[in-house]
Amino acid sequence: xxxxxxxxxxxxxxxxxxxxxxxxxxxxxxxxxxxxxxxxxxxxxxxxxxxxxxxxxxxxxxxxxxxxxxxxxxxxxxxxxxxxxxxxxxxxxxxxxxxxxxxxxxxxxxxxxxxxxxxxxxxxxxxxxxxxxxxxxxxxxxxxxxxxxxxxxxxxxxxxxxxxxxxxxxxxxxxxxxxxxxxxxxxxxxxxxxxxxxxxxxxxxxxx
Amino acid sequence: xxxxxxxxxxxxxxxxxxxxxxxxxxxxxxxxxxxxxxxxxxxxxxxxxxxxxxxxxxxxxxxxxxxxxxxxxxxxxxxxxxxxxxxxxx
Numbered sequence: 203x204x205x206x207x208x209x210x211x212x213x214x215x216x217x218x219x220x221x222x223x224x225x226x227x228x229x230x231x232x233x234x235x236x237x238x239x240x241x242x243x244x245x246x247x248x249x250x251x252x253x254x255x256x257x258x259x260x261x262x263x264x265x266x267x268x269x270x271x272x273x274x275x276x277x278x279x280x281x282x283x284x285x286x287x288x289x290x291x292x293x294x295x296x297x298x299x300x301x302x303x304x305x306x307x308x309x310x311x312x313x314x315x316x317x318x319x320x321x322x323x324x325x326x327x328x329x330x331x332x333x334x335x336x337x338x339x340x341x342x343x344x345x346x347x348x349x350x351x352x353x354x355x356x357x358x359x360x361x362x363x364x365x366x367x368x369x370x371x372x373x374x375x376x377x378x379x380x381x382x383x384x385x386x387x388x389x390x391x392x393x394x395x396x397x398x399x400x401x402x403x404x405x406x407x408x409x410x
Numbered sequence: 411x412x413x414x415x416x417x418x419x420x421x422x423x424x425x426x427x428x429x430x431x432x433x434x435x436x437x438x439x440x441x442x443x444x445x446x447x448x449x450x451x452x453x454x455x456x457x458x459x460x461x462x463x464x465x466x467x468x469x470x471x472x473x474x475x476x477x478x479x480x481x482x483x484x485x486x487x488x489x490x491x492x493x494x495x496x497x498x499x500x
Contacts, residue, residue, distance in 0.1 A: 335411045342416040343462065344446045350417070390415060398463035398486065399417035409411065 210234065215243070222247040249278070249297035252321040256284075257291040258305055261327035265361055266290055269307035269328065275299060291323065309358065309381025330362070331382040333408040338375045339390060341399065347374025349393045354378060356386030383410040419462035423488040426453045428470055428495060439472035441493060443485075461485060470495050 210233045217225040225247050232241075258269040268288040274281045277299050286292045286305075301319055303326065306312045310328040317324055339350045352369045360367060364379050370393060380386055390402040428439035437455065443466040444450045453459035463486055468479035470493060477495050485491065 333411055335413055337413045337415060339415050339417055342418050343449045343464070348417050390417065392417065398419050400420050402415060402417055404415070406413070 215245075217245050217247060219247055223250050249299075251295060252298050252319060254294040254296050254301070254319050255291050255323040256286060256294070256303065257323065257325045258286045258307065259325055259327055260310075260362060261329050263362060265358075267307050267310065267328060267358070269305050269310070271326075272304045273301050274304070275301050309384045333380050333382045335378040335380055335406070335408065336375070337371070337378065337388075339371060340374065348399055349374055350390050350399075351393045352376055352378075353389040353391070354380075354386055355389075356380070357384055359386065380406075380408045382408050384408055419464060421460050422463050422485060423458045424453065424461055424485050425456060425458045425490045426493055427456055427490060428472065428493045431494065431496060436470075436472055436495065439470050439495075441479075442469040442471060442476075443467075443483075444469070463487070468493060 208231055210231045213229045213231065215225075215227050215229040225245050227245075229243065254273065256271055258267050258271065259265060260267050266286070266288055269286045270283060271286055271292070272281065272283045273294060273296070278297065280296065282294060282296075284292050284294055296319060298319055301317055303315050303317065304312065305315070305326050305328055307328060309331055311331055313326060313328050315326055337352065339348045340346060341348050349372045352371055353367060354365065354369070355367070358381065359365070364381070369376050369378070372393065385405050385407045388404055388406050392399045392401070426441045428436040428441065430436055435456070440452060440454050442450065442452045443461060445462065445464045445466055449462065451459070451461050453461070465482045465484050468483050470477040470479060479493060479495070483491060483493070
């Protein structure tokens with residue numbers, strides 16, 4: 203609230219406030235013969251709209267990660283959830299101000315960041331949740347370890363360089379490093395072509 | 411996290427023919443195939459049998475006698491396998 207004192211006449215009223223669009227309107231203060239001495243005016247300011255550009259990336263490699271980002275504001279009632287595509291960022295048209303962004307992505311630690319949105323691009327780094335899987339490949343009849351080659355495929359496995367696509371387990375045992383909470387396809391082929399075992403293919407879901 | 415994957419063996423169709431030292435077929439001789447203490451199977455004389463591929467120890471049963479074949483037999487693929495025994499052991 204502000205009180206101004208001015209002689210009668212025509213004015214241009216301007217109001218500015220952080221995070222709001224500038225307000226400009228004509229104002230006429232009537233002469234003493236036309237009205238009483240007090241004039242009240244309510245100004246409605248529009249919040250300044252801007253574009254929030256977000257990229258969610260793997261903290262180790264900087265590779266974009268498909269994620270779900272929930273944007274909330276503590277200043278105004280606002281909440282929106284958007285998907286960030288793997289090929290790049292996503293954008294959201296919002297008013298300027300302070301926001302909290304909650305990011306979740308399968309295989310990664312959830313993250314909260316607080317940012318002051320001013321129209322820049324924000325890159326959010328998220329950390330991998332890794333699961334180490336020790337595999338042993340045994341003959342179903344004898345229980346003996348069988349030398350095999352293991353082919354792993356699944357979301358981001360190759361992109362993030364978690365391991366070789368094909369792993370030779372000459373001793374019949376192998377250790378895989380995988381993201382948690384992801385379903386991988388594991389193909390197991392006996393490495394010796396004269397072997398007696400059948401190739402095996404299965405899905406492995408790592409626990410959260 | 412540890413994971414153990416059990417690999418299945420390939421089934422093959424194998425016919426076992428028991429012959430003596432002269433190459434004559436020994437009639438009524440059938441073979442008992444032992445892969446491990448958990449898997450033993452047998453094959454009737456000259457008839458195809460479905461067995462799991464592997465290296466077997468072989469016993470020949472004929473005329474009330476059991477002969478332990480001295481060498482292991484590798485059954486890797488479908489086909490005919492000749493088991494040569496010494497007739498004096500019968």
